[in-house]
Structure formats: C-alpha cells, structure tokens
Amino acid sequence: EVQLVESGGGLVKPGGSLRLSCAASGFTFSYAYMSWVRQAPGKGLEWVGRIKTKTDGGTTDYAAPVTGRFTISRDDSNKSLYLQMNSLKIEDTAVYYCVTGDCSSTFCPDGIWGPGTMVTVSS
Amino acid sequence: DIQMTQSPSTLSASVGDRVTITCRASQSISVWLAWYQQKPGEAPKLLIYKASSLYSGVSSRFGGSGSGTEFALTISSLQPDDFATYYCQQYNSYSRTFGQGTKVEIK
Numbered sequence: 691e692v693q694l695v696e697s698g699g700g701l702v703k704p705g706g707s708l709r710l711s712c713a714a715s716g717f718t719f720s721y722a723y724m725s726w727v728r729q730a731p732g733k734g735l736e737w738v739g740r741i742k743t744k745t746d747g748g749t750t751d752y753a754a755p756v757t758g759r760f761t762i763s764r765d766d767s768n769k770s771l772y773l774q775m776n777s778l779k780i781e782d783t784a785v786y787y788c789v790t791g792d793c794s795s796t797f798c799p800d801g802i803w804g805p806g807t808m809v810t811v812s813s
Numbered sequence: 814d815i816q817m818t819q820s821p822s823t824l825s826a827s828v829g830d831r832v833t834i835t836c837r838a839s840q841s842i843s844v845w846l847a848w849y850q851q852k853p854g855e856a857p858k859l860l861i862y863k864a865s866s867l868y869s870g871v872s873s874r875f876g877g878s879g880s881g882t883e884f885a886l887t888i889s890s891l892q893p894d895d896f897a898t899y900y901c902q903q904y905n906s907y908s909r910t911f912g913q914g915t916k917v918e919i920k
Contacts, residue, residue, distance in 0.1 A: 725909070734900065734911060734912075734913050734914045735849075735851075735857065735900055735902075735911040735914075736911065737902075737908065737909040737910060737911065740907070740909075751907045751908060753908060754814070787856055787857075796904065796906075796907060797845055797863075797904060797905075798904070799847045799859055799862035799863070799868075799904060800847070800859065800902075800904075800909075801859040801862070801868060801869075803856040803857060803858070804856065805855075805856055806856055
C-alpha cells in the first residue's frame with residue numbers, strides 16, 4: 691500500500707524551530723519528487739516547497755513566504771522526507787502535508803498525500 | 814508566481830444537479846492543471862490531472878476541461894458524497910500554486 695505518514699508537529703513559540711518528518715512506503719521513494727503543502731486553520735492549501743530526486747540534482751524550490759527559513763531534505767536510504775522550519779512565525783500555524791506524485795518530473799500531479807501533522811506557533 | 818483564481822467561492826446545489834467550477838490562471842499553464850477534493854479533517858484527494866485526465870479510482874461523473882488560462886471542473890450529477898471543497902492547482906512551473914477553493918454546499 692502506498693503511504694505517507696508525517697510526524698513531528700506540535701506547539702512552538704514564535705522564533706523557534708521544528709523539524710517535520712515524513713515516512714514513505716509502497717513506492718520507490720528515491721525515484722520520486724517530494725513536496726510539502728500546508729493549510730492554515732479554516733484556510734486554503736498553500737504549496738511550501740519541493741525536492742527533486744538525487745538523480746536530478748536533489749535541488750529544492752520554496753514558496754516565497756518560507757524561503758530562507760525552511761529547508762527540505764531527504765534520506766533515500768530511510769525513505770524519509772524532512773522539513774526543517776526555523777524562525778517560525780504565527781502565520782506558519784497550519785497542518786503540514788507530505789505529498790508526492792510518485793514520479794520524477796515537474797509535470798507530475800500530486801496524487802499521494804499523507805494525513806498531515808499540525809504545527810502551532812504561539813506564545 | 815502564477816496566480817490561480819477560482820469561482821465561485823461557494824456553490825449551493827442539490828443532489829442530481831450538474832455543477833461547474835471554473836479556474837483561471839494569471840498566465841498560460843498549457844494543460845498542467847489538477848483538481849482536488851477535500852472534506853473536513855481529511856487530506857485532499859486528486860480528481861483530475863493534466864486538465865482533463867481522470868485520476869485512478871475517481872468516479873466518471875467528474876470531468877475536467879480547458880487549456881491555457883481557462884479551466885473547468887464539472888460534476889455531471891451531484892451525489893451526497895460530493896459535498897466538499899474543491900481546489901485547482903497549477904503545476905506548470907517549479908512553484909505550484911492553488912486556487913482559493915470552492916465549497917460545494919447542500920441547497
């Protein structure tokens with residue numbers, strides 16, 4: 691069964707840091723571009739960023755609101771995706787989803803989503 | 814960044830109705846558009862990709878159309894399970910963006 695499961699969410703103070711993890715199973719993780727998408731309470735979906743496969747350079751792209759503060763990385767040996775979040779702001783409060791299309795292309799739709807993990811930034 | 818604008822924001826309809834949601838891109842995205850359905854407390858589910866291709870396991874009452882900057886999602890006969898929020902997403906560029914969502918409510 692194809693599955694993504696996020697972990698690491700919780701309550702953090704403004705200016706703090708948090709690292710989210712995503713465990714993948716049921717597909718060839720090393721061949722897949724991986725992304726993070728978030729959703730603030732009662733709001734719409736917001737793309738956070740993406741990491742390509744090592745074969746395609748392992749490069750990352752980020753949405754403007756998180757550039758310079760968030761870092762996406764991957765560990766293909768452990769089939770895991772990470773989101774390191776620094777200098778957290780109240781507006782980063784959201785459910786964070788791990789997402790993939792199980793393929794290595796920009797033109798690959800995101801058909802596989804994890805259940806999400808909640809991050810709350812509050813003093 | 815490419816901006817995506819959905820309309821309407823809310824749609825009230827009855828079971829059996831044919832409903833259409835539109836999505837406009839701020840610049841041409843060819844056919845690189847997806848539609849998602851999300852229910853409260855759940856992760857989004859992919860319905861349509863490449864503007865008009867039905868994702869595996871999705872009911873054929875969902876249909877997509879369009880190219881360039883104008884797109885539409887049509888539900889041919891609304892069922893009770895279809896009351897949800899729908900999002901379009903462009904994946905033409907390295908930075909993917911979503912529309913603001915359309916909530917389909919029971920009339």
